[in-house]
Amino acid sequence: MNNESDKKIVPGQQKGKPTHDQADIVIIGNGIAGLTAAVEARRLAPEKRIVIVTDQIHPTINTPALKQFAIAKLTREQLLAYPAGTERAERIHVVSSRVTEIHAQSKYVTLSNKRGFGYESLLIATGSTPQGLPENIPGRNFDGVLTLHRLQDYLDLRRRLGEVNEAIVIGGGVHAIETVMGLLYWGIRTHWLIRGKTFMGRVLDDPASEIVLNNVRRAGAIVHLETEVAGIIGRVGAVAGAITNQQEMIPCQIVLSCTGTRAATSLARSCTVPMMHKNGIMVDDKLRTSVRGIYAAGDVAALKNPQTGNYEPRAQWYAAVAQGRIAGSMMVGHSELAMQPFGVPWHATHLGELSMLTVGEPISSDPRLTTLTDTSQGGYRRMSILEDRLVGYLSLGSSQPDSLAIKRLIDEAVSIKDVTRSLLKGQFDSRSYLSNQRSHAARNMLLLNQPAAPLKREEATPTRKLPNTGELRQVAAQSQTNYVAASHPNHQLNEPQTDQLAPMAVMPFDIDEINPFSGNLPDVSFSGLDGTGLYSQGKFMQPRPGPATPPPMQPQPRSGLINGRTEQKATPNKKEASYKLWAYVNAEPEDNTGRRQNIHEGERY
């Protein structure tokens, strides 16, 4: 993440007068979204000139791992998100500078060192800036008052840890609690100041918040609810303690502010064409901003939450990676790879012994939702259900459920009728669930001589709606009609919906994927190794023969797919394997013979 507070201006590579260069793709910020976009664009467009402009002084790092780094579980080298030298290997030109202005009509950006770059497409991936302590707090400049956000902040913290006995952590979110746990790990007496009455009031309900807080208290933290810092006192320039709004004096040697971040939208303001932004730069689901040719991704981008309809940034790692990939494909004109909806917000973390997972809208107060809670096994789970579909899931407990599978249940609006109980008890096993679904489907086909029941009743159009708290009725009605259709024996409803709703741009979810344990290992060659369907880097800049990308995804009869599998099993040879692999990528509707020949990429993993 690259923030405005990084005001390090590295001397320009070019001396003297303003110069102008031209690049096809200019990316502002070398956080994970920026670099992922660059790598993705390079993969799809080997010949384009890609430039990253950044004022961050270090390569792209795994920012969520910074908390492990802070407590010395990681070395600095282990923080790298991409292997060192990726930029050079991918011929991504990195310019150390800061973009000062975007000239959207004439398509160029000006840099702080008077250099300029013309662009075809521009990606704003400037990340977020920490809010920090309010400006008016006395003593906020004492040595030892840190705002934890960047690598430099964590380096600073790590150096100080040895001489700290007592610490104050300010903030009411995940970042704060993770910091608290890190300090406790070091045996530091930690005071945690939360402004609100509960922990993460918007995501957790009261019992959940209580479980989390008790867990932290048990771990040794001193939790101060409804408390803010009124002033920081120092001794000879360094922090000695803090005074709270409860008139309490807490002695400490370090004050850590983890009060949340704001999208770094200043570039949206210094764009010559007005760019819509509020909490972040507003983008559509293809990450286009309101200005043509300009995209935004990562923490700075505000996407529409499919459930609430609000535009909000998703300051999360996984979202940033996914957005980077989509922005990368959009910028080189592969909009067909950007079909994947981002789905619902999702956060999973460990809080000491406790695993916390929130997916979607677990605490929505919409009256049409059914809420189930469960407190067995010392954990806490809360589910919001609409009809037979999951809308939100919250889990606290000693083990982390299969978080991505649960996110998928919500994103794809799969019926959870059969798994409600196991979800509620925290024993949801996605693998057996999905294989059961499959065996049911197969049995129906054989025994009842009718199309296998579709895995989902939902319509599989790219515009398909998630259960939306604003449009619940409409969705409910839709599901009913679909249900009727599905139960009609002659209705060919068995499209592989999962295929079409590729959750990752080029990595479609498909439960029928070949599996290492399915007994039919693919007989594939690894000639190229880097299928376009992969998250791959390096060594494939040379244009490849054959289609460079999977053609647009289109529905394909499930039965055809299954036949393909069967035949493949019966006569395994390379042609079949390549057909089969393609079937999983679900590239094109096949013709009746079900054969697609001469596909090179199909042979790759």
Added chain:
Amino acid sequence: MLRMLKPNAIILHKTRPQVGQEIQACIGCNECILACPAVAEPITIDMLNRETLSGSISAPIARFARACYQCGACVAPCPVGLHRDAMMLWLKVRLLSMGAEE
């Protein structure tokens, strides 16, 4: 039609796209490697993730993949709830296929 009755083995592990997705969700915190009893030399997550997905497999990663015995110790510590064991399995499948080709 009957061929379809052949038990298609139990799906014990994640499918390839799921593994790909998990790798993208990986925050690189290294907890799985810290918990792993099999890892014998320093391995960085960035290399491991990258080579699990695609490209050539370097010698240390290959050694680690061979050493991994699917004990599953890496799953519980993952803060994101990912399945490093499933990722390792895919790495092994890739390793085997590559070895077969050489």
